[in-house]
Amino acid sequence: MTTPPKIYKTEAIVLKHFAIGEADYLLTMYTPNGGKLRAVAKGARRVKSKLGGHLEPLMRTSVLMTRGQNLDNINQAEVMEGFRVVREDLDRLSRALYISELVDAITPDEQPNYPIYRLLFEAMRSLNENAAPSLMPYFQLRLLDYSGFMPELYKCVECGSTLAPGHHRFTPDRGGSLCDSCHPLNVSVLPLSLDTLKVLRFLQRETYANIERLHLEQGTLLELERLMEALLRHVLDREVKATRFLNQVAQGRTSDGISTLTASNTKG
Amino acid sequence: MNYEFLPSVAAPLARVIQEFHKLPGIGPKSAQRLAYYLIRMPAEEAQSLAEAILAVKERVTFCNICQNITENSPCYLCSHESRDRSRICVVEEPMDVLSLERTQAYKGLYHVLHGVISPASGIGPENLKIRELLERLKGNDVQEIILATNPSLEGESTAMYVHRLLSPLVSHITRLARGLPVGSDLEYADEVTLSRALEGRQEV
Structure with a gap:
């Protein structure tokens, strides 16, 4: 040796x-x-x-x-x-800070994992260029995949039967989708629409070049966001701290930022 | 940080060692050395040290205008008549006020945020003195806000966040220039600094 x-x-x-x-x-x-x-x-x-x-x-x-x-x-x-564009734009920067915290939280020390490096690099490049809305769910899902927490999206995690087309449910506790006839006890369950399921399957198999062209409805984006947040909370067993800042920045852009800041100040 | 002492160590001495050990950068050995030094110190010096520690806790407060550390609020700078009240320079820490004052090039007022936005450490805008800055702008004729946070990732995020909040309220918001430090070497400059230095080049 x-x-x-x-x-x-x-x-x-x-x-x-x-x-x-x-x-x-x-x-x-x-x-x-x-x-x-x-x-x-x-x-x-x-x-x-x-x-x-x-x-x-x-x-x-x-x-x-x-x-x-x-x-x-x-x-x-x-x-x-x-990545200067990311550094000089608050919206991109808040997303990049979330991405870096997530990688730090989910990866163990000194365990080589080239796909995660490539994913992180790809995400930073994308934020620096067009920052497509599909980037965040793509990044979250793939990071889970490469870390060994790939969610099941084709079968029911309870009975193992293949999902028939339709509206289903998702359970972060068991890491996957549930069919209509299974109602396991004591697990948290979120709705999973057919559109969102299709998008998730697409995010799981396609290359980023195809994903960034994907047009996502506001409703689907919101559902994806909730699913991913729940799944990550289950895997990490804690909140991702940067989520708060991500939301503060997003709110400041849509409404007037001062009222949101003072509102959160009086609460704390 | 609570560790066992031999019964042969006098209790007051053990206590002082434990207290020193709480200070940043003081390990168990330095704590012991300092404690034994105290014993050999003249009584009046020990007295004066104890009083100084108490005084700094009792008499020092935050200026209700600029949030800097001061004995009397409003602080020396905020109550000084010759300072330009139409400019506010926003800094991260009280130490930054000292650095800027040393230049003697700035005659305006300051605002100390007491930290920077650092999402991964759980420090958000609500943990800084940003609300106090917004309050300060009400009813005061402020012409310029100078964002003087550090040119680090956290400092930049904070500057951008404050900029976004203040831009409807103040007409002129500036950021300290970023470029090459005096006595440095182009060879070691990073691409972000160098490109900003190029953009900010000036006629000689």
Whole structure:
């Protein structure tokens, strides 16, 4: 067996950073061949740091790292894609922050998972370009698929019979659809319309190039959003914290933001 | 953080070690060193340290205008007559006011948000002093808001959020320029900074 090299190079998408020490950052990054990694960027918070601007969250960057006792150190970094459009638009940014929190929440440390890296990269690119409305449900569903939580969409999770066309129900607790004759006890159940079921199946099998052209009705989008949120809550066993900000930004766009802010302020 | 002491350690000493251990960046060994140093300290110095700690908790409050840390509210800057009241510079932390004051290039007022939006840590706009800023704009003739949050992801999100809220209320909202720091090296500059530096280039 060969010992792993002391110095290695990889590309990575930075998920988040956390200030530690006088001027350092502890970074959480997603890499194509190493999965989710944590590493220290020494001095990255100094104005004149050569690392600083290359390791901001949501950047795709190329790094040179040295293995350390506990955490690896970042020696050099060069940004490959800064996703500047995402950074400068509040709606896109709030979605990107949700995406990065979701990847961080669902993936274990140091488990290589190339499909997740590709999905994350694809999502960031899409947000930077056209930011199609189908991106969020696509991202959520595929992330669940690649993490081993692919929902069952063809059979009833209770009796195993193939679903006949029609309106069905979905249970996040059992991770899939229910036929009309099954009524299991003590599981939460959400309505699943035929349209939404078709969209979910489409999202599960098609490439993103086909998905971003998909036109979704407002009602279907809302149903998808509810289903995915319930399923993710079941899998993660907690809320995704960035959802709140996502909704605050979306509300601010449709109504007047000040009243929503003051309303949420008086409640808290 | 509560750890067992040998019975041979005097109880008051053990207590002081535990208290020091709560401070950021102070590990068990530094806590012990500080505690033993206190014992050798002259009584009047120890007294003055204890009083200083109490005073900072009792006498320091937030300015009811700019939310900066102050002894008297309104604070020195908000009550100073020569300051330009038509400009408000929005910053993340009280330390940022010090940095900007050191430049001596700004004569307006400040507003301290006490944090930045960080959705993944559960910090949303409602946890910052944004409502106080909106209140401040009512009835005051403010010509310009300068968004001086850090050029980091969280700072940018906060600036964009505040901008969206304030744009119907203030005619002139500006953001600090982003570009190359003095004494840095083009070789190490990232693409976002460099492209902004190019866009903001000036006639020499």
